[in-house]
Amino acid sequence: MAIVKAEKTPARAAPLSERSLIGWLHKNIFSSSFNTILSIVTLYVIYITVNEVWHWGFADAVWFADSRRQCFEISTDGACWAGVIGWMDSIFYGRYPRDELWRINLGGLLVVLWMVPLWLPRVKAKVFIGLSTVFLYPFLAGYLFSGGGKGVFMQVMVTLAIVCLMGNTLHSVISLIKGISLPEFLIRAFGKSTAPEKTQHYLLLGILFCSFVAVYYWQSSWQVEAVSWTKWGGLFLTLVVSGIGIASALPGGIILALGRRSNLPFIRVVSIGFIELFRSVPLITVLFMATTMFPLFMPEGFVLNKLVQVIIAVCLFNACYMAETVRAGLQAIPKGQFEGAHSIGLGYWQTMGAVIMPQALKHMIPNIVGSFIGLFKDTTLVSIIGLFDILGVLRAVGKDVTWLGLHIEPLVFGALLFFLICFAMSKYSRHLEVKFSTGLKNMTPNKRNKS
């Protein structure tokens, strides 16, 4: 006995409760009397909070005044933002000389200029641009911020950084306009596109060398005033410490993670020891060790400044955490990927660089950005060991004679600032995740489950 269905069942619209606003409200907010009560209470609490915040922070707030006393005279139950505004420069730049602030701004501008090509879809050689940001920009920025005489090493690094920045920028502009890379453009401009590869290489090297020499002479003629690191502070200092920490954490973490998986016992043991040591103590301990204990072990007369010690400590600490993140990402890659790569003859570094890492990093983006956000927030600990970072400045406002006792407003402002920065990072991480999931794009969910 065969059962045969005569007609195709037509598709029907979903029930009203799935579609309309009323249906949604009914299902999610007022589904039972208990839930209704809960919803009403919640709404009331939200109303009160928002109302309070509105009055304190905006309606009754004082924006312009010369002292806290004046704030009180104008309004007693609003926030005194005037104090925060008065301290704004310090919150951003610490005690950096006010005439030299342009250097910090220029440094910030340069890093943006350096990294913009990374966001432009038509620009090739992004890996180079990214690496040069990590390895060359810090020297240029470091000199801009600290100033003083340049040693030969600094001269060379600053020159390299400038040449690289110019090259990157030119390359990006040419890629955008003409769709070809800078080397290609130069070769064409000199009419050598048919010349043998060797000639082309020499031509490019020649141009590189000439620009290096020219920039070297140019940069040796200027110098900026020295600013001691003790004057660095505020958000600027926080960004310097966390920026270097973030930039070095990933490369450091990758090296440590690979070391931990290495077949060579020595490298493996050293990596494990290092990672476990740093992971088993809190950052604040590491910071204290770096600033108080470390100098004791160093030979007499060997002085590293405190900031450098702190930065090294932050870098090592975060590299160790990142190493575990990277290791987790590596473990998620199936063994078949290694075998596939080996079977076509790729060596260890080629396998890692071209096959394993790109996939692993993709999986790790949420965790990596999570660590970065944690790192950024953790750097406020440096205020405990006496660096005048943003938290230090925010707390100093209330100790200033004119604004004595003004504690809440600066901290609220700081919280907002941190929220903005961290939220932006987290949003950007979502964006990266979506962007890098190319391999999975256009796949039906069904297929995705299978693979």
Place this chain on the structure above:
Amino acid sequence: MTDTKVSIGREQLTSAASNEVIIEMNKVNKWYDDFHVLKDIDLVVRKGERIVVCGPSGSGKSTLIRCLNNLEEHQEGEIVVDGITLDKNLKHIDHIRTEVGMVFQSFNLFPHLSILDNLTLGPILVRKMPKAEAQANAMKYLERVKIPEQADKFPGQLSGGQQQRVAIARSLCMNPTIMLFDEPTSALDPEMIKEVLDVMVELAETGMTMIVVTHEMSFAKIVADRVIFMDQGDIVEENEPNEFFNNPQHERTQHFLSQIL
């Protein structure tokens, strides 16, 4: 057991085997911890020869062929591939891997790279081939496996049969002298098995030295010069296909064949 009713619809190929020995295994032994997987394996493969390896699951077939390109290390005995002895010397291993292509049951394509990039990766990084040449070469092989139109897609967008053909093309792009196949059709739906086997038969016709672990007996009958039956780490029986299937000598072979045929 895999579906063996796929008909390839072809006459048996004539042997392309020469007299030149290209793989030699002497008394090869391998253990996983205490488990003895390969026991005194002796095997000689001549250039152009096509060998099918079969046997029950867990008998060591994969391990055997994975030793040939050092994806697994053997502990005793000697393996000579293309005149080079496999030892701890990384240069030898790297060289052998460029000469020996391998196709896996699970394809092992690189999901983050397009099909074309999957194919050009090896030639560019290992053979140092200029990109344009590598791409032209890759397109040639994609045409040979009949999917040139998929070049810009990603592996996840292809069917299993297409992915496996890409994997074959990826190996061929390295211009290997020997091809190893480890159950290339076991993960495929029946309707895709034939398209992969067809590509493999065509490859056999070019005179490629092939060692194929498979249970596709129709394929073995058409292509194989020799069928090897493994059980519990031993090569139990070895014969030319007609004899092997019609007149198996060893009782374990008979038992195995009665189960899959």
